[in-house]
Amino acid sequence: MTSWRLFAACSVVLFASPAPAQPIDREALVHRHTITLDEFHDDAPLAVGNGEFAFNFDVTGLQTFPSDAPGAVPLATMAQWAWHAFPESRGVAYEEALRDYSVHGRDISYATDRQSTAAQTLRANPHRINLGRIALRLTFAEGRQATRDDIQSPTQTLDLWTGEATSRFTFDGEPVTVRTVAHPTFDAIAVSVESPLVASGRAAIELRFSYPSGEWGPGLDDWKAPQRHTTTLATGQGGKRVARTLDETHYTVAVDTDAAVSTQETPHTIRLSSKTPRLDAVLRFNAGQEIPDDQLTAKQVCQASAEHWKAFWRRGGAIDLSASNDPRWRELERRIVLSQHLTAIHCAGSLPPQETGLVCNSWFGKHHLEMHWWHAAHFALWNRIDLLERSLGWYKEILPAARRIAERQGYAGVRWPKMTGPDGVSSPSDVGELLIWQQPHPIWFAELAYDADPSPATLDRYGPIVDATADFMADYAWYDEDRDQYVLGPLLVAAQESYSGLRGEVLNPTFEVAYWRWALRVAADWRERRGLPERPRWRAVADKIAPPTIRDGVYTAIETAPYTTREDHPSMLAALGVLPNVGLIDRGVMDRTLSDVQRDWDWPSTWGWDCPMAAMTAARLGRPNDAIDLLLRDTPKNGYLVNGHCRQADRLPVYLPANGGLLYAAAMMAAGWEDADPTVDAPGFPADGSWTVRHEGLRQAK
Template sequence: MITFLFACYGAGMVGSNKIDRKALVMRHNVTQTHIDKLSPLSVGNGRFCYTADITGMQTFPELYREGIPLSTMSEWGWHRFPNTENYQLSDVFKYVDAYGKKVPYPIGSSPGREYLRANPHQTGLALIGLQKVEGKTLSERELSESCQQLNVWEGTLESRFKLSGSPVEVTTLCHPDKDELAYRLKSPLFSEKRLGVRICFPFPSVAFGKEPAVWDMEDSHRSWIVRGGDNDWIIKHQTDDFVYYCRIRTSVKAALKETSRHNYFLELLSGKDEFTLLVDFSTDENTLNISDDYVSAVRANRQAWEAFWMSGGAVDLSGSKDRRWKELERRIVLSQYLTAIQSRQQYPPQETGLTCNSWYGKFHLEMHWWHSVHFALWDRPAYLSNTLGWYDEIFEVAKAYAATQGYKGVRWPKMIGPDGMEAPSGVGPLLVWQQPHPIFYAELLYRENPTQETLNRFGDLINATAEFMFDYAHWDASRKCYVLGPPIISAREGNSGTFRENINPAFELAYWSWGLKKANDWRERMGRERNADWDRMADQMAPWPVVNGVYVEAESVLEKDGGHPTQLAAYGFLPASAYLDKEVMRKTLRHVLDNWDWADTWGWDFPLIAMTAIRLNEPEWALETLLKSVQKNTYLPNGHNFQNEGLPLYLPGNGGLLTVVAMMCAGWDGCTEGNPGFPKNGLWNVKWEGLKPAF
């Protein structure tokens, strides 16, 4: 029997100060009563994610394609089409002058460009939904009285509805330690042999879009049952060299039949209304370690989610009088959930995580900061640490890339897959603001675990990162300072057309100085001498560019007021430095707030602006920005940060929100004010636990 507990919890506290974490989380459970193509709900474990429709399964994928597509995705779900033409990155090199040195960048437009951009790509796995026994697909017109709730505390999706007048109940969850889905289904339609479960295997999508799979390439991949029985089956799926297995187990006797190519139908033979279904995915048939039963999967799931919510940080705003508290708290809770179910991978997540694709499913290393820094500030540093082993894996690739360009050290690429190979682009290869990120991550982890083990783990990585930074910058003898570029494209990316003239973006100048100082601090901790060249460069970077009394994006090209306002990141994302004039930065912040083209922004811009505002002791400006009513700052009912139809979710926005909220509560190194990101006007009652200050 399935029990639906659609309860409303109050804002009660346990004890005088301790947060009632269960009440905090559960007051933001997500309830839906109709199909919302932009708000399907997901369950996952950080490495594997399943996005379901109003039925709790993937019954109506065609209805969601214009919104957030239904998908099943895993961190290992990467496919590559055969490179029959033997395309190499060097095929798209163009040589760009850098102070007399000809540097190859993969910015050309040779025939191999699109292949190299699109491969490898993340792909969707099998879809699992309801279907009529006679093989007919269900229609949304047959649904009525739908009521669905995502229990955020337990990571469980409860769905109930009527199908042609008959009740159906579905519980959906994901095992915390396996790529395994567990369902409990109940309806008289099963015992009447009118309803079953459809399992479909798609072909990888190579298109630049959100769909991770396509359904019209039947002859280009294979699916077949490799093991069968009365309640336990294994299906093998193969596309080129990409192979995975899907194990299916029911609690009752059933039959699994192939109804058409890549489509399978599970029909109950037990005559019962209720049964459980386990579906396990793996690239190795021998590791299909399916749970003993549904109950054990439920138990593991509940224990894991309770452990997640009862550890790490928590923020309770329910005692506040400011009417904005509930929406801000909702975004905070759901952002924790969404990053937990898809951003605890071995790789940096793509910008849409494991929900759907963006940029061929490749991840962007400049966005890794926005995806994962919050984990450390919310006292969950292991989830940041998990992704950093991958930097070691691609170390030699990044070192070879730097050497090809004539630089020392390692150059961290921008848009990549697990192989670490830079994707050709007219923009990405010329960005550098991702370069100091590993130093930032290592500093966060050292603060949490200041041991020799941590120093040894990241020492070589930091040293090689800083070696490139020093070699990349150029000493301008006439100005007696170090400059960045040309060629360069700033973090804002708006000046991509002038990369041969661009010079000295403000944020990159600040980040170079900060990163080199920290790299030398790391050397000292390891008992080595400081690198005098690094310290000299850090102290003699070009001043941040100022025009009409405000900091601007870069020294070379004055952009219009729009895009990423990354000149603010020099004090916000980063702490104060000798280069900073706080009054100029305050005027810059006010200029952005008053003049910016908000349609030309991205989801992480809003927390970025708020970081600067709170460091300048302007908490009201921070709150106004975080809750600004513009499209790119929309947070859907499911918690996703909507950007546009082509990018209906954007996890850097969620991660950035969590990072700045930690700063609003716990402050930063040297901050002595409590809750510096909230106005002291009597309207905010902020309780928090387990948060860490920023740098």
């Protein structure tokens, strides 16, 4: 019996609190949605990973046949720590991207000069990198290298319960089996290749390394610059090690294997080969120049993965829809299960993710903090608050950078950037620089953490973030004496970015004013919980924030003309959907607003989180049938591929905010929200017998 077959028998004993009556069979639930492919899916490759690291691969089980066709997903190896900056970006003056705007009688600077060389350089640096391409090298007897057309009868499964992918195919009449698995703690994958072709030297594992392209989007690699980076193979105490240098970025790859490891004539290429029919290897990526002395075996990685994923699925929440009569139950359940897997891989790391996770470089790989809510808030509702807290702590790390932004602009507290790298520096943008709806997010996250653990330790840990955030929010709001109200804007871009060309005229977006009230009141509660003196301006701004605008009986997106543009995000719905009722929203008006959006909106222009957002509003309004219809609405950016990803466009071939939004909405619809009728189970689902919702381990939404 091979070691890999032994791995499949690995099991873990978990100790938990007493199970409820008739608990959900979680293994059956997960196995219902095992992913199976029988052809290449350039738009939907599979991945293994752990939140800090991800390995994306094709139907061969490795990164053998990447496609550069428009819309294809790159086959990349990415880690949270893997960043690079071009040498020429050093010393670029941030001030060159700044532009002054007159706001309420004083000049405020924003980095909106997108045309300057400085702005373009600062946006593109630093950028995430592809750590390496790990592929099969398959050759015919006469030496010709295989193409994807030579791969016959492929079949691939990803067992979500254990995290192991198994890929089988035939090449040149011989069977090939590849098993792929990621370690849950280390940035490592284990690979096993079994085939008579391995022993004959016609199947091997090949590592190739590129220089980063530094581009926005799927194109991660520059294969035409071999002179700009170095790859060195050495043998150390722990075995074979590859040292990589890309300007000031250094990392190593530990190659733990009994196979032969050799450099090739092609630059930056390492080959692993074996004289036996099986080739096992563990490839472990490490930041910096240090080389680990210990070795990992494939057996250890497999066992650790199986234990990790079984524990993941057994803890936290679960939703079982299999007893439903509505034929859409299976698709919704599939989306829920696959989204849990994908967000655990791509959204549960120590840094806020990019929209495309550890797949490719939207926004050059930088974080986009207005989307952080959609990536990570759901972890709390699914009782996996630790996965949210991994990235929540990063806000404390960048407090100095965020404070410098606020100080430069003359505000108190800290102003969180929209697009930024690990250092918290706000990337120049004529839109992102002016967004404000990311500002309350850290308060929301901190409140979720407190709900999960209402202890002095939680208050101490996140209190400085809450205080600094609220200080800015209260100072940013402008007191209009004539109205006796605090107003938001100008200068801002609303969550519905359709008005970005009118940024100097936009006032009081409906969602933002409601979010401002909610966050400032919660921040004031935190001061009381911590036994600290109140900051009166916080409650004053919250109490006198400008109310949302109503025209023709519905809420508008913004207070100023054109009031509502019927495209992009219908963000006014979030004011009673994402948010609880903060005392600004009339349910009847919001009910009419939802109907108006459903009836007449350019749905193809919406984004992946818009359907979950609207579903939350429908649920709170007591319209569960609409909630289901919205969650599963057939619109281009709400389609979920075979691997669970939600494609948006060629430049955004995956979009994790959709997955996170779906999970938040589904948990809310099943477990309810704070002011929902406690006697009604699953209040966001229809109660007409079409849906049977079994759920456990979920937390109520706000």
